[in-house]
Amino acid sequence: xxxxxxxxxxxxxxxxxxxxxxxxxxxxxxxVYWYQKKPGQAPVLLIRKDSERPSGIxxxxxxxxxxxxxxxxxxxxxxxxxxxxxxQSADPSPTYVFASGTKVTV
Amino acid sequence: EVQxxxxxxxxxxxxxxxxxxxxxxxxxxxxxxxxxxxxxPGKGLEWxxxxxxxxxxxxxxxxxxxxxxxxxxxxxxxxxxxxxxLRAEDTAVYYCARDVVFxxxxxxxxxxxxxxxxSS
Numbered sequence: 157x158x159x160x161x162x163x164x165x166x167x168x169x170x171x172x173x174x175x176x177x178x179x180x181x182x183x184x185x186x187x188v189y190w191y192q193k194k195p196g197q198a199p200v201l202l203i204r205k206d207s208e209r210p211s212g213i214x215x216x217x218x219x220x221x222x223x224x225x226x227x228x229x230x231x232x233x234x235x236x237x238x239x240x241x242x243x244q245s246a247d248p249s250p251t252y253v254f255a256s257g258t259k260v261t262v
Numbered sequence: 263e264v265q266x267x268x269x270x271x272x273x274x275x276x277x278x279x280x281x282x283x284x285x286x287x288x289x290x291x292x293x294x295x296x297x298x299x300x301x302x303p304g305k306g307l308e309w310x311x312x313x314x315x316x317x318x319x320x321x322x323x324x325x326x327x328x329x330x331x332x333x334x335x336x337x338x339x340x341x342x343x344x345x346x347x348l349r350a351e352d353t354a355v356y357y358c359a360r361d362v363v364f365x366x367x368x369x370x371x372x373x374x375x376x377x378x379x380x381s382s
Contacts, residue, residue, distance in 0.1 A: 256306045
């Protein structure tokens with residue numbers, strides 16, 4: 157299978173911008189999905205296919221891609237955005253892989 | 263309301279078995295592929311298994327292959343995970359999740375999870 161790499165943690169002040177990267181050698185050929193996970197709650201799909209925002213997801217969440225790195229950007233971070241964030245992708249096997257996650261502290 | 267509700271978790275001894283269920287409502291269950299994803303205590307999300315809408319295609323993570331079996335009953339709007347030969351490392355919260363498109367599109371609906379504890 158393949159691996160996805162995220163930074164373990166990101167710290168950001170309220171109102172600032174948080175950027176979380178997801179790196180993998182196979183990402184130029186695969187879509188990435190982003191999830192928000194809060195303790196005791198189910199994961200929430202934030203971004204699909206690198207940059208598409210599902211309905212109901214606030215506009216401050218956006219995704220972008222450049223080569224082997226995909227980035228989740230949270231603009232104007234709010235206290236409620238404090239959570240773990242996971243990127244996910246699928247290879248042609250098919251196999252789903254999640255990265256180890258990034259803890260965002262506001 | 264679109265909803266997934268898991269059940270069947272509990273405490274089981276190493277080597278034992280458990281069957282998880284996921285009841286779907288609010289959408290046409292038979293049109294969607296489904297997944298099981300787990301999160302061990304203090305760890306990240308881990309994909310466990312996927313099944314296509316008609317059960318024609320089934321896939322497993324290497325960590326559970328040969329021990330777990332995913333299945334579904336579209337008439338009952340239900341997804342299942344039969345877990346055999348359980349190990350301590352299978353201890354986790356198990357979530358069922360709906361695929362937007364089979365292995366493409368992300369998992370857009372999740373249940374609240376059911377806890378499995380494997381311990382003697």
